[in-house]
Amino acid sequence: MRIGRFVGLVPLLGLILLWQGAVWAQIYPPVLLPAPMKVLGAFGGHGGEILANTMASLQRVAIGIGLAFVVGVPAGLLIGRFAVLDRLFDWSIQTFRSIPPISLIPMAMLFFGIGDQPAIVLIFLAGLWPLLLNTIFGVRGIERTLLKVAAAAGAGEALILRDIILPAALPNIFTGLRLAVGGGWLTVVTAEMIAVKSGLGYMILNAQMTFRPELIFAGIIVIGVVGLLGDFGVQRIRRLACSWQEGLTANAT
Amino acid sequence: MSARFIECLDVGKTYQGRNGAVEALRGVSLSCAEGEFVCLLGLSGCGKSTLLQMIAGLETPSTGQIIVAGRELDGPSPATSIVFQDHGLFPWMSVQANVEFNMKARGVARAERRARAAEMLDLTGLAGFAARYPHELSGGMRQRVGIARALTTRPRALLMDEPFGALDAQTRGHLQRELLDIWARQRTTVLFVTHSIDEAVFLADRILVFTPRPGQLAAVVGVDLPRPRDPRSEGFAALSRQLRGMLGTEGGAE
Numbered sequence: 001m002r003i004g005r006f007v008g009l010v011p012l013l014g015l016i017l018l019w020q021g022a023v024w025a026q027i028y029p030p031v032l033l034p035a036p037m038k039v040l041g042a043f044g045g046h047g048g049e050i051l052a053n054t055m056a057s058l059q060r061v062a063i064g065i066g067l068a069f070v071v072g073v074p075a076g077l078l079i080g081r082f083a084v085l086d087r088l089f090d091w092s093i094q095t096f097r098s099i100p101p102i103s104l105i106p107m108a109m110l111f112f113g114i115g116d117q118p119a120i121v122l123i124f125l126a127g128l129w130p131l132l133l134n135t136i137f138g139v140r141g142i143e144r145t146l147l148k149v150a151a152a153a154g155a156g157e158a159l160i161l162r163d164i165i166l167p168a169a170l171p172n173i174f175t176g177l178r179l180a181v182g183g184g185w186l187t188v189v190t191a192e193m194i195a196v197k198s199g200l201g202y203m204i205l206n207a208q209m210t211f212r213p214e215l216i217f218a219g220i221i222v223i224g225v226v227g228l229l230g231d232f233g234v235q236r237i238r239r240l241a242c243s244w245q246e247g248l249t250a251n252a253t
Numbered sequence: 254m255s256a257r258f259i260e261c262l263d264v265g266k267t268y269q270g271r272n273g274a275v276e277a278l279r280g281v282s283l284s285c286a287e288g289e290f291v292c293l294l295g296l297s298g299c300g301k302s303t304l305l306q307m308i309a310g311l312e313t314p315s316t317g318q319i320i321v322a323g324r325e326l327d328g329p330s331p332a333t334s335i336v337f338q339d340h341g342l343f344p345w346m347s348v349q350a351n352v353e354f355n356m357k358a359r360g361v362a363r364a365e366r367r368a369r370a371a372e373m374l375d376l377t378g379l380a381g382f383a384a385r386y387p388h389e390l391s392g393g394m395r396q397r398v399g400i401a402r403a404l405t406t407r408p409r410a411l412l413m414d415e416p417f418g419a420l421d422a423q424t425r426g427h428l429q430r431e432l433l434d435i436w437a438r439q440r441t442t443v444l445f446v447t448h449s450i451d452e453a454v455f456l457a458d459r460i461l462v463f464t465p466r467p468g469q470l471a472a473v474v475g476v477d478l479p480r481p482r483d484p485r486s487e488g489f490a491a492l493s494r495q496l497r498g499m500l501g502t503e504g505g506a507e
Contacts, residue, residue, distance in 0.1 A: 143339075143341075145337050145339050145340075145341040146341055146343060148306075148311055148335075148337065148341065149335075149337070149341040149343075149354075150354075150358065151310075151311055151329060152309050152310065152311055152329045152333075152334070152335045153329070153334075153354065153355040153358035153359065153406075154328075154329055154331065154358050154359055155354075155357075155358035156358070159357065159358060163343075163346075163354070163357075164343065167343070167345040167346075168345075170345075242345075244344050244345040244346075244386055244388070245344070
């Protein structure tokens with residue numbers, strides 16, 4: 001049986017119905033739980049504000065995750081390739097990756113003040129570990145015969161890294177990127193509630209303080225939808241970049 | 254033509270395992286003339302693949318020395334190319350890119366790579382498949398790509414590690430005949446590892462018989478049956494029987 005593409009929307013629509021039901025039943029006063037239509041109205045009334053804050057959050061995530069990619073992937077390729085580097089850095093990586101980026105907010109504010117910088121640093125850290133670890137994992141999983149082919153052919157280290165190690169690790173790198181984008185998005189919202197004066201996190205907190213519950217809900221919805229679209233985006237790029245994988249794995253979505 | 258194109262002198266290999274040292278190969282001395290087709294025959298665990306990997310420069314012998322094309326090995330020699338049982342094709346590269354890889358590694362210019370790749374794809378019956386990816390090919394086709402890639406650097410010796418071991422009998426027969434054809438045309442030396450007695454008798458000028466634990470060269474058997482060989486002929490059967498006795502498997506090593 002073929003299931004339609006948009007069947008994933010069904011539970012979400014169900015949730016909205018449930019929400020509308022709860023509003024009608026007046027389980028909570030309308031000042032706490034605004035009706036779906038009212039929240040929808042907020043997108044009209046505060047459209048500019050929502051858009052500006054969404055762009056601010058997206059920009060921070062793009063910069064932070066971009067930096068994490070540029071640092072994490074090459075470092076992961078080298079650490080995965082050379083056992084010496086692995087032994088040197090393994091304990092450090094395991095120590096630092098256990099620290100939730102959120103717990104570093106106070107320190108980031110001391111060092112960088114209030115603004116973009118502390119947020120970007122935290123997003124960078126949130127994205128770095130999944131990218132680094134998945135890249136290392138991908139390099140380690142490479143088929144040994146392929147490295148033997150390269151060695152027997154007399155291939156130099158640069159060619160091996162670029163033509164063999166990198167493409168072999170690419171599916172895992174995309175898994176890392178998926179986790180990094182997800183983690184970065186979680187982190188940006190939290191960081192904006194504390195250390196920044198713009199973005200979706202700031203907007204939600206501000207809406208609470210100025211008592212605009214419909215804007216709180218609108219912000220939450222935007223966060224969820226952007227998270228979903230971000231994940232779709234990463235998966236799409238992955239399918240393009242790893243098309244050679246089709247037919248090799250049971251579930252190469 | 255050198256009579257001692259590949260030479261092993263008292264070569265041994267010991268691995269340091271978790272439960273102490275494991276001797277994979279002991280005291281192997283052999284030589285192989287240029288243009289010769291030599292099969293290394295033995296049951297699994299007899300060290301024949303280990304020996305081939307050492308001749309390919311992928312592993313270093315624990316004792317003894319290996320000389321290829323007049324030079325003691327200190328890594329892979331440009332005079333040899335290796336073909337693996339699981340073909341070792343890069344799944345993210347097209348057939349064309351796979352075949353060009355060994356030349357790229359040796360710094361051959363792009364135009365030259367194109368030309369030689371086309372020549373070898375033609376030779377191995379792969380013309381028209383250059384744009385395909387490995388997962389779109391059958392096992393036999395993949396191994397053809399592996400052989401084409403190995404030939405592009407014009408090696409003086411082709412080292413083959415059970416190249417047809419994973420193929421069905423019919424495809425295997427095809428590729429054996431094609432390999433003999435390529436060998437006759439290119440006049441390369443071939444060192445061919447196999448555990449199949451019939452395969453060794455069909456292909457080799459000379460068969461080196463290995464016995465396990467530790468791997469040792471037990472006998473050298475010349476094959477003077479006329480080519481092309483007929484597996485149903487009297488001489489073929491007699492030689493197979495003789496080898497079966499040497500390997501100590503009455504039921505055969507197939």
